[in-house]
Amino acid sequence: MREKRVVNLVLRTYSLICGNSNEINEFVEQHHLSAEKHVLLQMFTCFADEQFIQDIRNKIIEQIPQAIIMNMPIDKVQKNEAVIANNVMITCTVFSNVSQISTILSLSEKDEMNSFLTLSNSIYKSLHDIEAFYEKKAEEKVACIAYFDAETGLPNRLHFTNQVEDFVQRFSKKKKHHKLAVLFIDLDRFKMINDTVGHYAGDIILKQLAKRIQGLLPKKSFLARFSGDKFTILITEDVEVEKIADLGQTLLHDIARPIMYEAREFFLTGSIGVSFYPNDGITTELLFKHADTAMNLAKQQGGNKMKFYSTEMNQQVLYRLELEGYLRKALEKNEFHICFQPLIDLSSGEVYGSEALIRWEHPKLGLVSPGEFIPLAEETGLIHEIGKWVLKEACQENKKWHDMGYDYLTISVNVSADQFQQISFIDVVKEVLDETGLPPQFLTLELTEGVMLRNISHSVIVMKELQKLGVKVSIDDFGTGYSSLSYLKDLPINTLKIDRSFINNLKVNTTDIAIVKAIITMGHGLAVKVVAEGVETDEQIELLKELQCHYAQGFYIDRPMKSEEFEKGLAKLKAL
Template sequence: MIKTFSYVYKNATELTSFIENNGIYEYPNIFIQVFANLKDREEVGFIQKYLHEELPLAHILGCSASAAIVNGETIQEKITISFTVFEKTELHSSLFLFKDYANAEKLGRMISDRLVSFDTKAVILFSTNHAMYLPELLSGLQGGSSEIAIAGGVADGDSACREGYVFYGENQSDQGIVAISLNNADLHIDTFVNYKLQEIGKSFTITKASGNTIFAIDKKKPLQILKHYLGNDFIKEIDTLKEEFIFMLNTKGDKKPIRISKILDNGAIEMNHSLLQGDSIVFAYTDLRATVEDSVRELKGLRKQNAEAIFTYNCFARRRVLHGFADEELRILHSHAPTSGFFANGEIAYENGKPKLANQSFTYLALTENKVYKKRHTQPIHYTISEPLKTVATLTHLMKASQEDIEQLNGELRISEQYHRSLFNNNADIVYSTDLSGNFTSVNPAFEMMFGYKEEELLGKSALKYINREDIPRVRMHFFRAIKGKEQYYNIEIYSKDGEKNLFHLKNIPITINGECVGIYGIGRNITEQKKIEDKIVQLAYYDQDTGLPNRIKFTEKLGETLQRAKKKRRQIAVLAIDLDRFKMINDSLGHDVGDEILKEISDRIQEAIPSGAYLGRFSGDKFNLFLSKNVDMEEIIKAAKSILRKVTEPIHFSEKEFYITASIGISLYPNDGKDEITLLKNADIAMNRGKYPGGNRITLYSKKMNEEAFKRLELESYLRKALQKDEFFLCYQPLIDLNTGKLYGSEALIRWNHPALGLVPPGDFIPLAEETGLIEEIGSWVLKTACKQNKQWQDLGLEGLTVSVNVSANQFQQTKFVKEVKRALADARLEPKYLTLELTESTMLRNIDHSIEVMKSLQELGVRVSIDDFGTGYSSLSYLKDLPINTLKIDRSFINNLSLETTDIAIVKAIITMGHGLAVKVVAEGVETEEQINLLKDLKCHYAQGFYLHRPLTTDDFEKALLSS
């Protein structure tokens, strides 16, 4: 779930209240965007330092801006702050200085290397006004990947400091770029860019240029051209109007909008993009009607999307041109999801899978972590183009149409005067003509060069002699249709004289003289490379890049097609969901690169194991899907599944070590378990997850019972979200006994849930669910406060020195305000810190060992005791144990259950107790259930114990009755 909290800055006190009231301290992944005017730079520095101190893990980025966007409204002359918090998305950010890199492309690659990973979905950039470098930088950043959305903009400047500035954390720069990446394979992003420009007037040729400065246009000073076509008022108001009146640059056939940065004293003009001598430029203006209609259509489509937050980066000149429509766009966007952003001095637009620097654009990123669509009551979109806008649109349309008329007249004149040269001699495509019998009457130089034939070799010969025999009927059909007056388009492979084969897109046009067809023209373009690119795009869109297997989209499409055939022929289909067990351990221990190599080997093994006719795909991470459509009976299905498990469990060799991996397989059948691809995939997934519960490495068939259990789990989650506010939780306390004296020294607080309809819900059912949904933080806070207050009450009743132990979840422990929360709980209960013990599992501490040690030291400085719970079940605890600031080790009950002189467990328990004595920490044995275990623990000099043999967990009343009376 993504949330955005936006604030217009007034003072630090109000900002503190805003952060606290919205609970922003509690979130782990925070993206803060700050936008301000140039004059507020010093104040921004103060805000940066304040935010960095209050939210040290947050990512603080921003820049100078002419205006900001807060909750869908345009804010000027004020400092704005937007806090966007992510539940599942990891953030990586940094500041990069232009001076540290040889060129912009290298800087782009560095940003990619530092911030982009396999699950990156978007990169957002704020740059100082070095726009001439940005196209090259964006090219280096993208690195050929069209799956990462790139957005942002250029900081606003003025005549005194035209570069503007960017900031990151506590740092600011006039010559740099700040960037942040959003990393989450399940993050969904919708992008949109809207800038519709129309070219107006004649085309000019740049006759002298260097870098991004034009010295001559059509051999005249650029200033002369501007005065002639735009007038003196434009020159006077250049700082305002330069963003509204832009040029379209045509460089080597690639068109892009550019604008004037400033007019130099010598009459030259400096542009915001590099250009070359020989490039052409033409004036361009916003196509108002197309811009509005395209935007309205997109905004209507957005109503069907599940947006949770929207970032938008706009152009202020576009806002002026559209006379209020830009504000309407923002209002509508905000009705879909909280909307924030700023008006940039050049926007980074993400279009057709490529980032580019645009002008007069409106771009947004709509983000969601939630796959479930939630219907929103959005505002209706009704917009009528205003009268001033209609007038300007009509005027620009008139200018465009007039220019087109002139170009058409000139074109007709050129065609009539230079007919042969334009169609033949100067055409890069192959051009030829034939008579009504299909014999060559002429070919152009490009034809000769492409195929290696001289014109004299071809004249009078049939064109059909130079194509494949099997293509002759198709070519004849198109030829005769062209003679009848219908243009024909088709693709065909043609061999050159030396045998090289190329694919051409041919167009046949009738040659008509005095109303009678006398032959045809053929125009052909070599599309061999284009076809290869199209094939590559299909590969990227429909196939997994690591394994080469079909991806989720391709697999689902193929399954749908197969189901349609199966329905007609009444055949059975089996769908298998294959998920590797605990593969995360491989990635965590060996790294994701090695993990990818192992996944490739696993995919090869699965392909070796499956029967012919099976279709295998990779959905994501370590999950594969398979369907069987031939000879589908239960015996063959189970045989294939067992073959897959055997192949997967074979040892994997890496760095002279062996690794073993297992898999869980879930199976659903058509038509019994579902009649469409979505249901079958879902049910196979449910079966697979069910197989994981006992430990994995098994084959599980889907049943309706599993689906019922899945719905039951959703129902339990719904109840759990309301349990705290309905006061359905209560605590039990299990006594802790000093083995040396046999006396009570404390208790462990254990949460219980009594639901009015379900009754007592086992902790094993709702604790994992609370951790998964994030509710564990709020529940854990309630347990901590309640246990401290109860322990203080018992002390007041006469149990002096009584301690209480409270379990802390990993999510709760990793929160930045956890120590403050502990202080508040102790203060509210008036309990001395030394009477509180916080129990942490090994996995909780090892998730971020440096942070864990820092927090534990803070707790011990406070006086609170720290205990390692379930000791002995982790993977790396011994290597860190000597460095951990702890007071107690709790031996996991799995070692106590079978504790006797005849078992090996006694050696493990003895080693842990001895280690505890050596490290001067107390040792607690949990799960004690027999007298023999108590006696052995006393002999081994264990300090404390708890378990059913001593006392079961007791309610508050039972605890008081059993212990206060004794």
């Protein structure tokens, strides 16, 4: 009971493993001990260097004049490696009044020395317990940083890789045929959210999605944040194709549900790739590679899809790598050329300009579709160099036609997302106009809705700068994007281009004609011109005229053609 009573008198306790008497100064200052009047210091020693011990005592007396110092030989208390290594262990206990210290000291004068030593050991052990506790916490924190994602709290890439490797190794040693499924999930167009509302909001949205996904997973499955906006899942039980397909569809549906952030709704979709152990790989590396391949194919096909790995995908990957190698040399080998598709004024039927369309004629592969090489150029960063070349060639040709007497012709050029977001984009446009001498009012730059909405405030600034130059801005493929009409009224644009998907089935009494009519009416209301692309029949032309669409282009009018053919067509029109 006495020991318990004494311990309760302690206000606070500090400790120091001292190897140099100068350390006392810092110790006293750190714990504000110099002004304390009721201090008991115990010095635990185990060697005979009396001078060193005396130096420490003197330093303590100098710094804490009121302190009571007691020597505690190490053989009377529990030994400690730090003390044995030519150091002195100092335990400093601060009490509220002198009578409490007297109680402690009285123990050492009676036969109750054991009680005092028990108290000393208790203080001594408590300090080490606290130290061990914080060391353990620090180790746990290091492990957490190493194996878990800070934003979502999910296992990270390293942790997930170890989990998959552990199952692969375990299953490879068993005779019974076991299966695993590895799913890679990549969020489509997530960069648009980061660019629009910032990375902090992006992390919050990712956290919400992680919770959604986690809630859908079967037992004994593992979810991780692999990197950025990519999640990975390991399924270890009931690995059947049908069940994985059902799970994938459920995940896609749940990811597509709107996410609320600061009273705004955000819509996302995902691309999922799946590989199976052992069918698609017997190593972690192959399982990851093949799941990633399948996921990328789902993404290339427009996203919001799930793909299972197949050996044919490897052929596609190899082809894509081959294509990239050829693409890097295409510009210097002069394998690109521009085709021009006429644009007509529906009210007069006359050609008023053209759209410049890049074509790639490769000596081995033949004519490569823009749908194949443009996304690859964007992915590899080659689009900047290629885009500038297209812009310059198009402006150069149009200026040539002006000099030939067709000085009313305009030229439209498509601009990719990566080009448009470049800080130097305006300078590139200025440079091309200066070099070619084309008046800026005859150049129209076509942007998709997705391009503009990546960073709406930046887009508006760039579009206004272009219009200051005299360059016109058009929204391409209108109606297929993700913009709100509230954005549209604030965008400084000159033209809306109706996507060909609405023109393809343009007939009387169809849904498409209602949509086209609404877009044309909206264009008139916003005082912008409307172009219909993909016109292929006389019926479509007549309907567009009735709806008061301004311009049209498509195979019915003329196909894209090289510069020489376009000039011949212009000459025929002039002769008429």
